[in-house]
Amino acid sequence: METIYERCCGLDIHKKTVGACLIVPGPLGRSAKEIRTFGTMTEDLLKLSDWLTANRVTHVAMESTGVYWKPIWNLLEGNFELLLANAQHIKAVPGRKTDVKDCEWIADLLPRGVGGPTYSAHHGLLKGSFVPDLPQRELRELTRYRTSLVRERTSEVNRLQKTLEGANIKLSSVATNTMGKSGRQILEEMLRGSSDAKTLAQLAKGRLREKIGELERALEGCFGAHQRFLVAQQLAHIDFLDDTIEQVSAQVQERMRPFDEALSRLDAVPGVGRRTAEVLVAEIGIQMARFPTPAHLASWAGMCPGNNESAGKRKTARTRKGSPWLRSALVEAAHAAARTKETYLSAQYHRLAARRGKKKAAVAVGHTILVIVYHLLKQGTTYADLGPIYFDQHDRQAVERRLLNRLHRLGYKVTLESLSAA
DSSP states (O other), X not given: OOOOOSSEEEEEEOSSEEEEEEEEEOGGGOXXXXXXXXXXXXXXXXXXXXXXXXTTOOEEEEEOOTTTHHHHHHHHBTTBEEEEEOGGGGOOOTTOOOHHHHHHHHHHTOOSOOSSSOOOOOOSOOOBOOOOOHHHHHHHHHHHHHHHHHHHHXXXXXXXXXXXXXXXXXXXXXXXXXXXXXXXXXXXXXXXXOOOHHHHHTTOOGGGGGGHHHHHHHTOSOOOHHHHHHHHXXXXXXXXXXXXXXXHHHHHHHHTGGGHHHHHHHHTSTTOOHHHHHHHHHHHOSOGGGSSSHHHHHHHHTOSBOOOEETTEEOOOOBOOOOHHHHHHHHHHHHHHHTSSXXXXXXXXXXXXXXXXXXXXHHHHHHHHHHHHHHHHHHOOOOOOOOTTHHHHHTHHHHHHHHHHHHHHTTOOOXXXXXXXX
């Protein structure tokens, strides 16, 4: 098999150790291998870097093992051509797996090209994962941490509602948002010891005052001392999470200043708000040259069906695993777009949901949003909605035939005449 790189190294990464297999030119034109084991402390990783430099290594490949590859990548980046390989793609032959053989196998499979999501493949048999530059990786950590905080806040609000349900307080059955201004004032008054439902109901504001009678019934309960303690702790936790989310959002907004123009273009897409736009920029960046086509981006993100074909028959194929952070943001945006009125994305969602179900429709609309984002970022254009009747106009004759056939089956004879002709 042809050797692509003369001096390369494969790393098998673990939590406490790193196995390194060095391949360099040896006598008689053959390659010589040297295997060493290093620790994962910074001092040990610097020794690894010095060892690679002393042997004039040019390319280093490693396995994407949890988060343990990140400190090694950070220290080696800029000194060597690095490649991060999917662990699923470089599995060794069963029965021949050891740490030493793993790093040797990775070194043998080191690919031909490094620097983007697609590569040709020491033999050229691997594809490297897309690893963005350091500023984007830092931005990713911030947006992902914020998403985790938002999810934690949602979980805490759900715990609060369960505590209230245990006390026979049915506030969530009347108020749309338990943690809104009215709900918060009612809860704080209950923590002060007030138990009169009529007095508590009068704290309602805005449209909730239209439900005063129903609210009085919902606030009749048995709010015990332990439940008062739990609600106080849960409200304090929610306040802490709100403050932390606000601080993280401020940090994200500061780092997003260079991308304000791109964020404004993405914000115009139905269902995509400012926060979702920030997640999209952090996850995929704004340079679309690394993805040759929108289909490459959708495949990388795991927002398209997988391939499952045998004997000329295409079978049902689940979507492949992509970035869970990007996927959740796109599906959330799809659900938001489905609630908009008179838009192309809303029409697409309801058209698919009727035939394939809401979950598949959300993934399909999320795929469409990702394709729109690709073109907006690559071409620098503004979003132009195709309208809610785009699908009907796209195949106008088929729509006419289908509706005429339905009326015919009901016993009607219909003649079509265009409004312009009339």
